[in-house]
Ligand SMILES: O=C(O)CC[C@@H](O)C(=O)O
């Protein structure tokens with residue numbers, strides 16, 4: 001107990017102070033990777049000009065993606081038509097803007113779109129899609145473009161529908177906590193808005209400063225609070241979506257209970273813009289509670305992390321609001337690549353770090369509860385050291401470590417990302433096995449949302465290398481499937497894993513998904529080449 005600096009409590013309410021990895025890209029070490037670095041030199045050598053094919057290394061075998069020949073190519077009449085709908089300034093052909101919008105946050109995926117549209121209303125989106133459908137022009141909906149699986153950028157020349165101008169809060173009910181807003185609202189702005197009214201968003205992500213709620217809903221984003229508030233399938237009470245043919249589906253209800261037939265809103269939560277464009281959402285937001293505490297803890301082995309989780313669920317129960325972990329290799333990466341970050345518990349003995357956040361309504365009771373829990377955990381040998389944040393700044397610095405891992409990985413060079421749902425007791429075995437497979441050739445790190453059984457397995461190497469990839473895939477997917485896990489816990493399938501869906505879904509299920517896609521988007525114009533295997537998502 002001597003070492004456990006159980007001090008005092010904090011309020012973690014000013015999200016502005018929290019680091020946002022998307023807002024602070026590394027301007028020094030940033031290496032812009034051309035598509036050929038990751039996707040193979042084929043693009044450059046063979047198809048650079050025609051841009052009708054891309055080769056991407058999905059697994060050890062290069063997968064050829066062909067541009068769907070059923071799609072038309074944009075012409076000047078199309079551009080004029082869009083200008084009539086949206087006005088001149090919302091039809092963007094500027095090369096710099098397009099370069100940014102064509103490239104994903106990691107600089108791994110790059111499309112060649114020639115047009116970005118900025119609608120301001122549902123009606124404008126409806127007109128855009130109706131026109132695109134009739135012309136067979138493919139479309140990629142784009143929110144904050146913070147995705148990690150290549151889902152929010154074009155693959156070829158798809159028209160980009162940028163949602164950023166639809167950023168109005170429509171209503172907020174201070175009694176029920178139901179917020180209705182447009183899809184382009186930035187998550188952090190919603191967090192601030194709710195904070196002023198004494199409420200919080202049920203989701204919190206490292207990307208909050210850039211990501212938009214429409215993108216969060218479309219990808220069913222998870223994040224740091226899921227362990228407490230559940231997924232967006234539970235928190236989204238209703239939504240409005242525009243179908244490929246321009247029809248507007250008004251499902252913007254705000255009822256907790258509504259059992260009148262199929263609950264179709266769920267089709268749009270997590271379908272990554274492949275079935276329709278989400279334009280408005282209705283969200284159930286929890287009240288902000290007065291006592292928020294954050295403990296940063298060290299564990300000597302993974303078994304202790306697991307036991308600690310079990311104990312936290314038992315003993316902290318209703319006040320537990322986050323349970324995150326990182327291994328010491330993740331910590332090293334953060335310390336080596338992010339400025340101003342320091343380990344609050346430095347020691348070569350710590351193999352794992354755990355962040356436990358509690359959120360409750362009674363400051364003294366909650367504090368006592370957490371302190372007693374930490375004391376018992378330390379006496380029982382589950383924790384080897386720990387500290388409770390004493391103020392908002394210290395809390396921010398603790399979160400910075402956890403939220404900073406993806407940014408540190410980017411700065412370190414090439415990164416292979418896997419976002420897996422696995423049984424907690426098996427989860428870290430995979431990290432160790434991949435470490436053994438790769439030896440000294442790459443750094444293998446494991447971190448994530450332990451409380452949700454969600455591992456972020458990341459492999460960091462100086463450069464992308466097919467030999468490394470061949471050691472990782474399909475091994476990771478096969479291992480996950482063998483242990484009844486999911487190959488995408490929260491990031492989605494996007495382009496990266498569209499063809500891997502069978503590792504987590506039965507052929508019958510995928511077939512039915514294909515039928516739903518065909519029903520809602522018969523011409524396949526919405527976010528083609530993503531989510532479903534290419535034969536089903538982009539029919540010729
Ligand atoms: O980059 C990753 O692997 C994870 C990103 C995000 O989901 C997180 O939890 O930090």
Ligand SMILES: [Zn+2]
Nearest residue numbers: 223449456490
């Ligand atoms: Zn995550």
